[in-house]
Amino acid sequence: MKTSIIPIFIPHIGCPYRCVFCNQWRITGHQGVPRAASVAAQIARYTEGVQEQRHWEVAFYGGSFTAIPAALQEELLAPAKEALDQGRIAAIRCSTRPDCITPETLQRLSQYGLTIVELGVQSMDAVVLNKAKRGHSADDVVRATCLLRSAGFTVGHQLMPGLPGEDRASLVRTTAAICRLKPDLARIYPVAVIDGTELAESYKQGDYRPLSIHEGVQRAAYMKQRFLETGIPVIRTGLQATCDLDDPSQVLGGAYTPAMGELVDTKRYQKQLFSVLDTVADQVMAIACNRHDISRTRGYHKVTVKRAALRYKRSFTWQEDNGLPEGTIAVRTANREYHIETSAGTVQCKNTEG
Structure with a gap:
């Protein structure tokens, strides 16, 4: 069943700090404080008249939901809980800061049927967090993750490669720390420089x-590959496109492109494919994949097809084979077949003679 999000934006509400990268009004395209009536109206706008069955989730995005006054949390959650009890939606989720998680807060969220909490982690490097003016520590991330998990919540981590002070070693350390915590899901947002922020100045x-x-594609691809190999699903890579983000006067620089997710998967698939092609002694007859993986395997705008032809001085046959599982690339020679399991980062080889 298709999962569809009903977004409720609460930009900057409750945030005790102003991070150097943050301008939620630009990122979300929304301003102002929502009320219960607007939450109810948003749920109705999305769900009414839809014929196909969907897994609807109400998501409170943009601010630090658990940092806003408890009365406002309850006001906003009440219409979502009503829709949940009526079966019109299937889940409620929110985003918040790692230092705004307490047992009392989690009890309130649970009472209103909220089951998924995403933490704005950004980095696990103390220097990076300090330069970003996050106001929380890596230890807060560990503590919040443990509290959420022990209370039965689904835990998400949001990461932001490219912040001031981050280098390759820092990125590797952050990635390893998240892999050890093993959240239930992750999002990766390479830094974009948005007008009206301290980072823009x-x-x-x-x-x-x-x-x-x-560079953003390279760092995000590294993180995503390590997360997938650890069993952490990555549900988004790159900021969701909005009119503001697509305006060059608002995004002044950095790693923003509406195609970030496609470019990251192109990078991951290409690196693994070329690592096999570099070592295969037999002449490669074909490269095959499931139809759902065609764009990832052949590359964004067929960049992998073009680079492979230049790198190996020949044109390969690129096949669609729906007998292959999604996420698997097959490299076929006359006598062998190599299966690249892209999420696991592994390769299996079998003889095909006879």
């Missing part, structure tokens, strides 16, 4: 060099 003054799109 640092960029204009030459004090901060943002990631290029290419």
Whole structure:
């Protein structure tokens, strides 16, 4: 069944700090404080008249939901809980800060039927967190994750590669720390420099060099691959496109592109495919994949097809084979077949003679 999100944006509400990268009004395209009536109206707008069955989830995005006053939390949750009890939606989720999780807060969320909490982790490096003015520590992430898990919540982590102070070693350490915590899901948002933020001023003054799109793709691909190999689903890579984010006067630099997710998967698949092609002694007859993996395997705008032809001085036959599981690339020679399990990062080889 298809999962569909009903977004309720609460930009900057409850945030005790203003992070250097943050301008939630630009990121979400929403301003103002929602009330119970607007939550009820949003649920009705999304669900009424839809014929096909869907797994509807109400999601409170944009701010630090558990940091806003308890009375406002309950007001906003009440219409969502009513819709949940009536069977019109299937789940309720929210995003919040790691230092705004307490047993009392979790009891309230549970009472209103909320089961999924995503933490704005961003980094597990103390230097990076300090430069970003996050106001929380890596230890807060560990503590909040443990509290959520012990209370039976589904736990999500949101990461932001490319913040000031991050280098390759920092990225690797953060990735390893998240893999050890093993949240139930993750999102990866390479940094975009958004006008109206402190980071934008640092960029204009030459004090901060943002990631290029290419660098953002490389870092996000590294994180996503490690997460998948650890069994952590990555449900989004890159910011959701909005009119503001697509306006070059609002996004001044950094690793923002509406195609970030496609580019990251292209990078992951291409790296694994080329690592096999580099070592196969037999002449490769074909490269095959399930139809759902065609764009990832052949690459965004067929960039992998083009690079393979240049790298190996020949054109390969690219096949659709729906007998292959999703996420598997088959490299076929006259006598052998190599199966690349892209999420696991493993390769299996079998003889095909006779």
